[in-house]
Amino acid sequence: MNSFKVQYTIDGEDFSVAGEASRKLKKVLQSLGVDPQIIRKATVAMYEGEINMVIHADGGVIDAEITPEKIHLFLRDKGPGIPDIALAMTEGFSTASDNVRELGFGAGMGLPNMEKYTDYMNITTEIGVGTTIEMIVNTSLS
Amino acid sequence: MDKIIHSVTLDTDKCKGCTNCIKMCPTQAIRVRKNKAKIIKELCIDCGECIRVCPYHAKKAVTDSFDMINNYKYKIALPAPAFYGQFDKATKIESILHALIKAGFDDVFEVAYAAQLITKRTKELIASGELETPIINSACPAVVNLISTKYPSLLNNVIPLISPMNLAAIMARKIAEEKTPYKGSEIGIFFITPCAAKATCTKFPLGLPESVIDGAFSFKDMYLKVVPHLNDKECEQDLSKAGFKGVCWANCGGEVVSLELDNYIAVDGIHNVIHVLEEIENDKLSDVEYVEALACTGGCVGGPLAVENNFVAQTRVKKMAKTARGNGEAPEFDMDLVWQTPIKIRKQRNLDDDMFVAMEKLAKIDEIYDRLPKLDCGSCGSPSCRALAEDIVRGYSKESDCIIKFKEKIALFANEMLDGSDNVE
Numbered sequence: 001m002n003s004f005k006v007q008y009t010i011d012g013e014d015f016s017v018a019g020e021a022s023r024k025l026k027k028v029l030q031s032l033g034v035d036p037q038i039i040r041k042a043t044v045a046m047y048e049g050e051i052n053m054v055i056h057a058d059g060g061v062i063d064a065e066i067t068p069e070k071i072h073l074f075l076r077d078k079g080p081g082i083p084d085i086a087l088a089m090t091e092g093f094s095t096a097s098d099n100v101r102e103l104g105f106g107a108g109m110g111l112p113n114m115e116k117y118t119d120y121m122n123i124t125t126e127i128g129v130g131t132t133i134e135m136i137v138n139t140s141l142s
Numbered sequence: 143m144d145k146i147i148h149s150v151t152l153d154t155d156k157c158k159g160c161t162n163c164i165k166m167c168p169t170q171a172i173r174v175r176k177n178k179a180k181i182i183k184e185l186c187i188d189c190g191e192c193i194r195v196c197p198y199h200a201k202k203a204v205t206d207s208f209d210m211i212n213n214y215k216y217k218i219a220l221p222a223p224a225f226y227g228q229f230d231k232a233t234k235i236e237s238i239l240h241a242l243i244k245a246g247f248d249d250v251f252e253v254a255y256a257a258q259l260i261t262k263r264t265k266e267l268i269a270s271g272e273l274e275t276p277i278i279n280s281a282c283p284a285v286v287n288l289i290s291t292k293y294p295s296l297l298n299n300v301i302p303l304i305s306p307m308n309l310a311a312i313m314a315r316k317i318a319e320e321k322t323p324y325k326g327s328e329i330g331i332f333f334i335t336p337c338a339a340k341a342t343c344t345k346f347p348l349g350l351p352e353s354v355i356d357g358a359f360s361f362k363d364m365y366l367k368v369v370p371h372l373n374d375k376e377c378e379q380d381l382s383k384a385g386f387k388g389v390c391w392a393n394c395g396g397e398v399v400s401l402e403l404d405n406y407i408a409v410d411g412i413h414n415v416i417h418v419l420e421e422i423e424n425d426k427l428s429d430v431e432y433v434e435a436l437a438c439t440g441g442c443v444g445g446p447l448a449v450e451n452n453f454v455a456q457t458r459v460k461k462m463a464k465t466a467r468g469n470g471e472a473p474e475f476d477m478d479l480v481w482q483t484p485i486k487i488r489k490q491r492n493l494d495d496d497m498f499v500a501m502e503k504l505a506k507i508d509e510i511y512d513r514l515p516k517l518d519c520g521s522c523g524s525p526s527c528r529a530l531a532e533d534i535v536r537g538y539s540k541e542s543d544c545i546i547k548f549k550e551k552i553a554l555f556a557n558e559m560l561d562g563s564d565n566v567e
Contacts, residue, residue, distance in 0.1 A: 004501040019424065031507075031532075032500045033492030040295040040423055047424045068497045113425060 003067045004032065010050055010077075012059030015105070022047040025064055032066060034139055042071045042137040045117040048110040049075045049133060055100050056080065057131065070119075073135040081127040089115065147346055148186050149203045149338035150193065154178050156200035161520035163192035163201060168412045169291060173533065174523035184488060187287035188339040189412045189437045190446030203338035203447055206357035208367065211246055214330025214356065216322055218314045219247040220307065221334045223254040223384070223392035224442035226462050227455030228361055231372045235389070235462055239381040241371035245364070247332075250381055251314035254388030254466075255473060257281075257306035261387055261400045262472035263479050264301055268401070268432065274299045276407070276422060276430040279397055281305055284339035284437035285415055286348055286485060293419045294487040302481040304349050306391065307333055307340060311354040313475055330356045334364050336445025337438065349481030360447040385470030389463035393456050394441035396463075397434045400470070405431040410444070412437045493535065507531045515546040 006028060008021035022043045029039045046062065053060040057079025065072040082088045088095075089111050096106025115121050120136035159177035164170075171185035172192060179192075179200070192201040211217045219242045232238050239250045260281075268277060280286050280301045289296050311331045318329050335341045335358045344355040390396030394410035407430055409418045415435045421427050438444035443459060444452035493507075494500040511531040522543040524530035533539040542548050 001498055001501045001505065004504060019420075022424070023420070028504065030490055031493045031504055032497055033490065033495065036294040036487065036490070043423070044425045066501075117425075 003065050004028070005063070005065050008062045008064070010053045010059045010062060012054055012057065015054060018051050018054045019047055021050050021062055028064075029066065029071070034066075034071070038071070038137060038139050041117040042073070045114045045135055045137065046073055046075075048113045049073070049135070051105055052110045053077050053079070055096050055105060060130075068139065070139055071137040073118075073133075073137075075133040075135070076130065077132075078130040081129060081131055082123065082125045083127060085123055085125065147342060148181070148183065148188050149205070149341040150181065150186060150188050150190060151202055151204050152179050152181065153200045153202055156198045158198055158200070159523075160197070161523070161525075162195050162197060164523070164525045165520050166191050166195045167525065168416055169288070170525045170529055172525070173538070174520075175538075184491060185291060187284050187291055187437075188337075188342050189284040189288070190338045191412060193338065193446040203341055203360065205335065205341050205360045205363065205447070206332075208246075208359055208363060210357050211330055211332060215328040216249070216318055216324040217247045217330045217332065218249045218251055218318060219332055219334060220251050220253050220310045220314065220355070222307065222336055222340070222442055223252070223257070223389045223459065224336045224445060224448065224455065225334050225361055225364070226389065227392060227443050227457075227459040228365055228448065228450045229369065229372060229458075230450075231369065232374060233462070234374050235382045235384070235466060236380075237372055237374045238368065240373070240376075241368040242334075242364075243381070244371035245367040249314070249318065251310050251317070252382065252384040252388065253306050253310045253333075254384035254391060255468065256310035256313055256388075257391045258385065258388040258400070258468075258470060259472040259475055260303055260306050260309060260479065261397075263303055265401060267301060267303070268403075273301065276427050276433045277301060278422070278433045278435060280348065281391070281397065282339070282436045282442075283343045283348055284337070284412065285435045287339065287488075288412070288415065288437070289419065290485050291488045292416075293423055294490070296419060296422055297485060297487065299422065300485070302349065302484075303479045304347070304481065305340075305343065307343065308347050308350060308354055309475075309477075309479060312477065313473070315354070316475075332357045332359055334359055334361065336361050336442045336448050338446060339437065340445075341447075348485060349483055351483050361445065361449055362447050365449045380467075382467045383473075385466045385468030386463045387470035388468065389459065389466045392442050392459045392463075394436045394439075395434065396441065398432060401432070403432050405429075406434060407432075408434040410436045410441055411439045493532075503535045507535050510534055510541065513541070513547075514544055517546065519545070521545040 026043045057077035060077030063074040091112045092108040094106045094108035100106045118135040119138045122134045125131040157178045164172045169185045171182045278299045341358040344358040387400035395408040398406045440452035443455040493503040514527040516527050518526040524533050
């Protein structure tokens, strides 16, 4: 076995289960013996992505592939797409509804945090079709 | 690996092998094997949830025998502030301290008084901006154990100061050596503890190279020794020094009150603490300045070794804090309170040190889990089907430990027998 692959299906519109997939990933990384600080980076990034999928895209699918060198995450959704990635990457910018904000989400920190906690992030998006975010967290401590 | 010592232990004679404790343990540290509970030492955080939940009182916190005070010439009691809330006959702190003297001690030193100095140093540390936010308190050893076991990435958020209990012991010893002719091993210092985690800390203190306390007696054990001597009217000695800011540490939220903070979360109950730590790990609470997290509901008044109902005790302590004699200012004491030894991250329970082997084991766990009924009934002795799958892969259990799988097997076997008998006819 050269890598460990796992897929999580994210339910849309249900905040009560948002975060479950990143919690599961955390357990996987712990049982593989990944460094706690690295685990934290990967799970925060994935948590933010997971929340975004619930808020904006009615859920989606997250594929994670773990090797001794890196944690590779693919987040795919069939949501509305991101019209302006640069604007979406601005801290504090959010298109979340008031309802969502009342629940304590939608602070406009999702994408910036995902970038902050990962070593590589690439967003591919198409209006009306969906968004794919690829993230890599290196597992070496340097 | 360092040996991990716990106060929480099992009385195997009393254990019936039921599954109450395995289901309630916040770190899934208990299994039932051969009809007896077994504690996985690497995972136990000494929170005492199992002591609370065991219907047969088979889970115990090991504390010391009161007789041991006779080995010392000068005996000092260190009551935790939560102890003040245990007595319906006492309305004054002074009468409880007085009763402790009558019960056999030569002097008392209030942990609440030492807490006032910890409060001051904590304030200074918060102001220095050196710690990662939210800052997490370190007064509850079960919470610190939880962090070093399950949330090691948050250790940098924890206040690196010794506990009020240990500071009280160090101060009490110094004062005794100055005002009495006794020295060193002639002086015995005894903490009166609400919980298992602090009892462990008297032997293996967090942040100190060695123990500074000679023994720990539980609230339960001391209760009966103190009650006969309680008398609110006859307290000629002036023993009480602690003020509001120290005494209120007994309740959850007391620490932040004495720190005079506005932007904080005060959370009690180990399962609630876990939720808050998860939030911190997910970076959701970075705008919060301080988290006071205590393992027991209500704070130390809710300790598993307490006698009184924690809500009753909370109210009593609140009243007593308001009428406490001291002014609440930090006592003068020249000592660096910062941890002398860092808190170690407990070895994470990975499946294998070789990540490729660990991956194979993880795949195997998923495969076994798929076959299990997912009822999480606990009858197999593991806390959940997922935990059983992991225990099987780790070599501690087998699939037939699952009662449902076992039943299926028997049914299959019985059917085969029936088919066989048909053929005979």
